[in-house]
Amino acid sequence: MIHVVTWANRGLYAAALREMHRLRRVHFVEERGWSAMTVRDGGEFDAYDDEKTVYLLAIEADGSVSCSMRMRPATTGSILQDIFPHLIADDEPSIASDEVWEISRYFASGAARGRGGFRRRAEIRLASLEVAMARGVKRLVGMIDIEMLPPMLNGSGWRVRPIGLPAPYDEGVAQAIGIEVSKAAVMEMEESQGLEPAICINLDQDKMPPLPPQEIEALQRTAALGDNQHEVLLGVVKRLLELQNDLPESELLDMVAKAQRILGGV
Amino acid sequence: MEERYRDALSFLREARSISSLAELEGRFIGLASQFGFDRTSCVLMCEPGRPIQPRVLFGVGDTAYRQQYVRSERFRIDPTFQAVFTRSRAFTWTEIEHLATSDAARDLFSQARRDGSEGLIVPVHGALGEVSAVVLAGREAEVSEQARAVLQACGATFAVSGLQLLELADDRETETGLTRRETQMLVWLSRGKTVPEIASILDVSIGTAKTHLERAKAKLGGQATVPTILEALRRGWLVDPDEFH
Numbered sequence: 001m002i003h004v005v006t007w008a009n010r011g012l013y014a015a016a017l018r019e020m021h022r023l024r025r026v027h028f029v030e031e032r033g034w035s036a037m038t039v040r041d042g043g044e045f046d047a048y049d050d051e052k053t054v055y056l057l058a059i060e061a062d063g064s065v066s067c068s069m070r071m072r073p074a075t076t077g078s079i080l081q082d083i084f085p086h087l088i089a090d091d092e093p094s095i096a097s098d099e100v101w102e103i104s105r106y107f108a109s110g111a112a113r114g115r116g117g118f119r120r121r122a123e124i125r126l127a128s129l130e131v132a133m134a135r136g137v138k139r140l141v142g143m144i145d146i147e148m149l150p151p152m153l154n155g156s157g158w159r160v161r162p163i164g165l166p167a168p169y170d171e172g173v174a175q176a177i178g179i180e181v182s183k184a185a186v187m188e189m190e191e192s193q194g195l196e197p198a199i200c201i202n203l204d205q206d207k208m209p210p211l212p213p214q215e216i217e218a219l220q221r222t223a224a225l226g227d228n229q230h231e232v233l234l235g236v237v238k239r240l241l242e243l244q245n246d247l248p249e250s251e252l253l254d255m256v257a258k259a260q261r262i263l264g265g266v
Numbered sequence: 267m268e269e270r271y272r273d274a275l276s277f278l279r280e281a282r283s284i285s286s287l288a289e290l291e292g293r294f295i296g297l298a299s300q301f302g303f304d305r306t307s308c309v310l311m312c313e314p315g316r317p318i319q320p321r322v323l324f325g326v327g328d329t330a331y332r333q334q335y336v337r338s339e340r341f342r343i344d345p346t347f348q349a350v351f352t353r354s355r356a357f358t359w360t361e362i363e364h365l366a367t368s369d370a371a372r373d374l375f376s377q378a379r380r381d382g383s384e385g386l387i388v389p390v391h392g393a394l395g396e397v398s399a400v401v402l403a404g405r406e407a408e409v410s411e412q413a414r415a416v417l418q419a420c421g422a423t424f425a426v427s428g429l430q431l432l433e434l435a436d437d438r439e440t441e442t443g444l445t446r447r448e449t450q451m452l453v454w455l456s457r458g459k460t461v462p463e464i465a466s467i468l469d470v471s472i473g474t475a476k477t478h479l480e481r482a483k484a485k486l487g488g489q490a491t492v493p494t495i496l497e498a499l500r501r502g503w504l505v506d507p508d509e510f511h
Contacts, residue, residue, distance in 0.1 A: 155393025194460025
């Protein structure tokens with residue numbers, strides 16, 4: 001499953017977001033040598049990390065982030081439009097449209113790299129389509145390094161189309177791509193990558209117990225199975241006591257009630 | 267925009283909808299010739315989990331030489347071949363020639379450049395670890411940064427599209443309305459395999475597997491996957507994959 005992190009629920013993801021920014025620094029600044037980047041508090045940030053941004057995070061059972069992507073409406077500024085407009089052909093429709101979102105900072109680390117990470121990376125790509133569909137977006141755009149073009153064209157599951165000619169930049173050669181967002185494209189993505197529908201987890205932070213997001217994900221999985229709920233709930237109570245052992249009883253009971261609602265599929 | 271760059275943009279947009287390998291080859295060499303390259307070949311270097319054994323897949327004006335190169339195993343001493351695995355951006359013979367330290371390797375470059383040609387090699391690293399290269403050669407080769415970027419994108423698109431056409435061509439009609447591959451797709455899907463798993467079983471790319479499935483769906487009423495499988499079953503068109511030898 002892929003966690004959808006927005007401005008509204010970022011409170012649940014403080015640790016995971018910190019880890020994501022750190023991995024962005026490792027991947028883009030250290031490994032790929034992108035020089036014009038802002039590094040602060042050990043992480044990489046730019047002007048497109050703001051309240052409109054949606055982050056897709058693959059969070060493993062130990063809390064590590066293995067794969068991530070950033071999405072943002074293109075109407076309020078985009079890397080392609082603001083920094084690399086020459087990558088978009090003159091006859092392409094404008095990307096400054098309510099129906100277009102930009103994707104960026106797509107990376108994998110650790111187990112999500114290589115052949116073994118194929119499925120995790122595919123989950124992130126499917127999540128991008130699901131998030132876009134849910135927001136009425138018709139097209140995603142983005143900039144990739146030229147060496148990523150072959151796997152994007154064959155094997156990514158996305159309906160990808162180059163939207164201009166590639167051009168060199170300081171650390172490589174960039175290619176702008178457009179990705180179709182439609183029900184048919186989502187179904188094709190699920191089928192071609194062997195994925196189940198509804199890959200996204202959208203957590204409402206007001207309704208969640210104060211557990212790490214990967215534990216809430218596990219709780220939701222258990223709820224979907226529908227058995228051993230009392231044992232699971234007991235485990236959750238113990239875990240909450242570990243994390244919040246100085247809380248008044250009333251607040252603790254409120255958290256248990258939240259966990260119970262998740263187990264009940266609410 | 268110069269005409270050749272306009273042509274390159276058209277090639278990038280249209281290559282994947284070209285349905286004949288000969289037409290794809292013609293379009294690509296026509297484009298490459300505007301950058302001074304008069305011959306090209308696409309070589310599959312290796313596939314995951316298999317010994318390295320290059321195969322010349324397709325091309326124009328260069329395939330006979332390249333096949334001889336593979337048959338005589340000259341790739342084993344050629345630094346160009348090794349560089350395809352380690353580099354991600356297109357590179358020229360000139361940039362790699364200094365790595366030819368043995369007499370045999372230097373001789374390779376002398377032969378290739380005997381008429382004053384320059385070569386541009388586009389490494390193509392696929393989604394599942396397969397590695398190919400598109401080799402371009404010509405006497406008037408232009409290898410400026412912009413030309414190289416455009417030829418890398420077009421070369422990669424040429425390789426991906428050509429490989430898919432080749433895989434699709436390697437398919438036979440059966441007595442039913444479906445081809446052998448289309449039938450195999452439906453049989454494996456009915457047994458719970460996913461498209462990436464079937465692509466691996468059938469030794470084709472995921473894109474090609476997907477195309478086989480889409481064609482099967484179109485032939486069986488244009489429905490979703492499950493109704494398509496049921497319809498094929500109803501018609502008695504699905505046979506055990508062990509029957510396919």
